[in-house]
Structures are given as structure tokens and as C-alpha cells.
Amino acid sequence: MFDVNKIRNDFPMFKSHPNLIYFDNGATTFKPQVMIDAVNDFYTSGTANVHRGDYELSLHADYLYDETRKLTAKFIHAEENEIAFTHNDTASLNQIVYGLAKSHLKKGDVILTSQVEHASNLLPWYRLDKELGIVVEYIPVDKQGRILLDEFKKMMRKxxxxxxxxxxxxxxxxxQPIKEITKIAHENGVIVIVxxxxxxxxxxxxxxxLDVDFLTFSAHKMCGPGGVGIIYGKREYMASMEPQLLGGGMNARFHSDGTMLLKEGPERFEAGTPNxxxxxxxxxxLNYLMDLGMDSIHQYEIGLRKYFKDKMKEIDSIILYNEDNPTGPITFNVKDVFAQDAAGYLANKNIAVRSGNHCAKILHEIIQTDSTIRASLYFYNTKEEVDRFVETVKEINLESAIGIFF
Ligand SMILES: Cc1ncc(COP(=O)(O)O)c(C=O)c1O
Structure with missing residues (x-):
């Protein structure tokens, strides 16, 4: 049984901010005490570097670090040697783009992406466009940002x-229909990065x-600490892809003539002391999330989002941009009110959301607006919070939103 009130007790932020409604989970999430304790234990009684020392503290740090690699693999059904740790999702994506540029791509090659993407999945490709002459093309999407599979199929060519x-x-x-996209891509010899x-x-x-070739994500967006990104890569890539950073921990040996032999495991991408x-x-x-069950989390969030969406649809002054999508944030504007002013009104009522373009700066080409309010939920949010949010949104109009600044 998914007991959200019990779950909230696991998160100290709800105790230190009892009246805050935190609907900015797409940016980052609150942290459970078990995670804070694990970090605290490392600082208070377990500090040592990893993969370098032969004494007990260091070997114990090795054990805990390597255990997380195993857990991450289990969490996404990968193999241990297919998981590398970076500093965030952005670093993971940049590493993959750089690595492929060195070994797999040349002038004139085409990369397919979409106008819905976050900057982290566009800017590294734009740089390759400038520096290597690869061509970035956008797969058409519908008004709610969903890839049109038939259009995607038509774009396939050598x-x-x-x-x-x-x-x-x-x-x-x-x-996005990643499994179908991957199948089509692989039939055409195309690498898939998610x-x-x-x-x-x-x-x-x-x-x-899913059979994807690469998957990236950030720990801080799933109750984990900051500064940890993950790369999943199929073994063939993890063993040979060119690393972006060179240094200690990622080489097997090197010589004074400048030759070097790099490791073939995921450490290849973990130069220097990791986080x-x-x-x-x-x-x-990861243990905490697996105990809750990702399936239960998903079902709970779908139910909460539907409840939220149905309530928002009843408000006449609202423009909803993604009502057909069953997952993800509720993204909207209040008619005639600038998104940041509305977010300011909500902040004044102790409600945290994000407003603006959310780092997806070409999405306006699809939704015809530069700035929206994004209310992003997580499994610890409640219907009561949604109710209070909706009642507060009803109060927002041109006058009330501007009023908070005077
Ligand atoms: C879809 C998507 N990709 C990439 C990122 C970048 O993540 P990070 O800031 O953790 O590197 C974000 C962050 O919001 C995101 O939402």
C-alpha cells in the first residue's frame, strides 16, 4: 500500500518547511533521510578515496562505491560494466556526444533530435555541427511534443x-515511444541515445x-545527491568510446613517449577523484526507491497527475499545454498574465514552481509561447497540495499577479 503521508516522514524538508508546496521536482527533488545519513556516515566515519588505497577505510569506500554501480545496473536492468558515473545528466550527454564524435561521426552525418529537447541534448550537437560539419535535423512532433513515428520513419536514410x-x-x-524508435533506428544502423x-x-x-545504446540521467532528480550523473552504455561503447577527460583512475598504463592504454571498463569515463x-x-x-517500488511510484504519480489535470481544466483562465500527456508536469499559463508574475504570486503563497522556458529554448516553435509555468510532481506530493495549488491559481489575474510587486 502506497502511503504518501508515511513517505513524507522520510523527507526532512517537509519538517523544516511544513507549509511549503514543492512542485518543482523537475528541477530537483527533496532527499530522504536514508540518503542524507549515507553521505553523513561517509564524512563522519568513512572518508577515504576510492580505487587507490590498500587500507581498510579505502577498501570499504571501494565496496560502497562499487555496490552503487551494481544497484544502478539492477535499477535499469543493465550490466555493472555498462554504468559510469559523471557529474550530472549534462556531463553524461556531453561525454557521449564527444565520444561518438571522435569514433563514429564525420562531416555530413545526420543527427536526429527534436525541438522539445533540453539544452543539454541540443547544444553539444550544435557544437558538432559547427566543428565537425554534422547536420542536426528535427523529427516532427505534435502540439504536445510527441514524436510522429511515421515522419521519423520517413527521415531514415544512410x-x-x-x-x-x-x-x-x-x-x-x-x-516518446522509445522502444519503437529504437527498433526502427537499429534496422537502419542508427545509434540511439536517450x-x-x-x-x-x-x-x-x-x-x-528498450534496447537503447545509451541512457543518461541525474541522481539529484530522483532523491539522490547533487553532482552524480549516470551513463548507461552498451558494452561495445563503454569499452572503446573516447573519454572526454583524461587523468588518474581511467588509464591502465602510460609511458614517457606519450602512449597510453586506457581501461576498458566504466572507469574509463571517471577520470580523477569521483563524487x-x-x-x-x-x-x-536506489535502495529506498526500490523498496517503495518504481511501479507503485509510477501508478501513484499517474493518478495524482490526472486529479491535478482535471482540476486545472475546470479553471477558465488557464491555458494548459499538455493535457493529453499522462505523465510529467502540468504546464500552463494564466491568460494575460506573464508566467514569471504568476510564479511570483505562487511563491508569495509558499508554492514553488518553475516559470520561463525551462532550458528548452526552441520549444516555443511548437507551443508558440516563450514562457510557461511548470508544476512538476513527485511521489511525495498529495491531493491536498494539489487542492491548495488549484485554489491559489484561481486567485491569479493581471491585477493580483502584478500586485505582489507593489
Ligand atoms: C530532459 C532533461 N535533460 C537534461 C537535463 C539536465 O540535467 P542536469 O541539470 O542534472 O545535468 C534536465 C534538467 O532539468 C532535463 O530535464
């Missing part, structure tokens, strides 16, 4: 080398079933 998409959009919550920043925290993920405490904290987070 120049297409990579398709790089978010499984769920951070603005519209559009859920930015899972907004899907992995919210629903079960099975990379074997050890973060990775260990993430291990505690």
Missing part, C-alpha cells in the same frame, strides 16, 4: 547516424527491453 531524444520532455511531459532525466526518476526502466560521497548516497537512494 546519412542518419544517431537519434538523440529525451524519453520524457521536461516541459510537456511528452512520453536522455532519461525526466523518465528514470518516475517509472520502471529496462534498457535491455564518492554522492555515489554512495545514491546507493542508499
Amino acid at each position: 546519412e542518419v547516424k544517431v537519434v538523440s531524444l529525451a524519453s520524457v520532455s521536461n516541459v510537456l511531459g511528452s512520453e 536522455d532519461g532525466a525526466q523518465s528514470v526518476p518516475h517509472s520502471p526502466t529496462d534498457v535491455k527491453d 564518492i560521497e554522492g555515489v554512495i548516497g545514491f546507493g542508499a537512494t
Whole structure:
């Protein structure tokens, strides 16, 4: 039984901010005590570097760090040697783009992505466009940001080398048909990269079933600590892809003539001292989420979102941008009110949302507005919070929103 009130007791932020409604979970999430304790334990009684020391403290840190790699693999149905830790989802995506640029891509190759994407999945490709002459093309989407599969199929040709998409959009919550996209891509020899920043925290993920070549996500968006990103990559890529950073921990040996032999495991992408405490904290987070059950989390969130959407639809002054999407945030505007003014009104009432373009700066080409309010939920949010949110949104109009500034 998914008992949200019991679950909220696991999160100290609800105790320190009893009246806050936190609907900015797409940006980052609150942290459970078990994760905080794991990080605290490392600092207070377990501090040592990893993969470098032969004494007990260091070996114990190795054990905890490597355990998290195993847990991450289990969480997404991968193999342990297919998981590398970076600093965030952005770093993971940049590493993959850089690595593929070095080994798999050349001038004239085509990358397929979409106008719905976050900056982290567009800007690295734009740089390759400038520096290497690869061509970025956008797969057509519908008004709610969903890929049009038939259009995607039509774009397949020998120049297409990579398709790089978010499984769920951070603005519209559009859920892309990744399994179907991957099947079509692979039939045409195309590599598939999935930015899972907004899907992995919210629903079960099975990379074997999806058959994607790469998946990336960030720990901080799923109750984990900051500074931990994840790359899942199929073994063939993890063993040979060119790393972006060179240094300690990722080489097998090097010589004074400049030759070097790099490791073939995921450590290849973990040059220098990693975020050890973060990775260990993430291990505690993964155990916590698996105990709750990702399926239960997903079902609870779908129900809560539907409740939220139905209530928002009843408000005449609201423009909803993604009512058909069953997952993800509720993204809207109040008619005639600038999104940031409305968010300011909500902030004044102790409600945290995000407003603006949400780092998806070309999405306006699809939804015809630059700025929206995004209310993003997580499994610890409640119907009572939704009710209070909706009642507060009803109060917003041009006058009330501007009024908070005077
Ligand atoms: C879809 C998507 N991709 C990438 C990112 C970047 O994540 P991070 O800031 O953790 O690197 C975000 C963050 O909001 C996101 O929503």
C-alpha cells in the first residue's frame, strides 16, 4: 500500500518547511533521510578515496562505491560494466556526444533530435555541427511534443547516424515511444541515445527491453545527491568510446613517449577523484526507491497527475499545454498574465514552481509561447497540495499577479 503521508516522514524538508508546496521536482527533488545519513556516515566515519588505497577505510569506500554501480545496473536492468558515473545528466550527454564524435561521426552525418529537447541534448550537437560539419535535423512532433513515428520513419536514410531524444520532455511531459524508435533506428544502423532525466526518476526502466545504446540521467532528480550523473552504455561503447577527460583512475598504463592504454571498463569515463560521497548516497537512494517500488511510484504519480489535470481544466483562465500527456508536469499559463508574475504570486503563497522556458529554448516553435509555468510532481506530493495549488491559481489575474510587486 502506497502511503504518501508515511513517505513524507522520510523527507526532512517537509519538517523544516511544513507549509511549503514543492512542485518543482523537475528541477530537483527533496532527499530522504536514508540518503542524507549515507553521505553523513561517509564524512563522519568513512572518508577515504576510492580505487587507490590498500587500507581498510579505502577498501570499504571501494565496496560502497562499487555496490552503487551494481544497484544502478539492477535499477535499469543493465550490466555493472555498462554504468559510469559523471557529474550530472549534462556531463553524461556531453561525454557521449564527444565520444561518438571522435569514433563514429564525420562531416555530413545526420543527427536526429527534436525541438522539445533540453539544452543539454541540443547544444553539444550544435557544437558538432559547427566543428565537425554534422547536420542536426528535427523529427516532427505534435502540439504536445510527441514524436510522429511515421515522419521519423520517413527521415531514415544512410546519412542518419544517431537519434538523440529525451524519453520524457521536461516541459510537456511528452512520453516518446522509445522502444519503437529504437527498433526502427537499429534496422537502419542508427545509434540511439536517450536522455532519461525526466523518465528514470518516475517509472520502471529496462534498457535491455528498450534496447537503447545509451541512457543518461541525474541522481539529484530522483532523491539522490547533487553532482552524480549516470551513463548507461552498451558494452561495445563503454569499452572503446573516447573519454572526454583524461587523468588518474581511467588509464591502465602510460609511458614517457606519450602512449597510453586506457581501461576498458566504466572507469574509463571517471577520470580523477569521483563524487564518492554522492555515489554512495545514491546507493542508499536506489535502495529506498526500490523498496517503495518504481511501479507503485509510477501508478501513484499517474493518478495524482490526472486529479491535478482535471482540476486545472475546470479553471477558465488557464491555458494548459499538455493535457493529453499522462505523465510529467502540468504546464500552463494564466491568460494575460506573464508566467514569471504568476510564479511570483505562487511563491508569495509558499508554492514553488518553475516559470520561463525551462532550458528548452526552441520549444516555443511548437507551443508558440516563450514562457510557461511548470508544476512538476513527485511521489511525495498529495491531493491536498494539489487542492491548495488549484485554489491559489484561481486567485491569479493581471491585477493580483502584478500586485505582489507593489
Ligand atoms: C530532459 C532533461 N535533460 C537534461 C537535463 C539536465 O540535467 P542536469 O541539470 O542534472 O545535468 C534536465 C534538467 O532539468 C532535463 O530535464
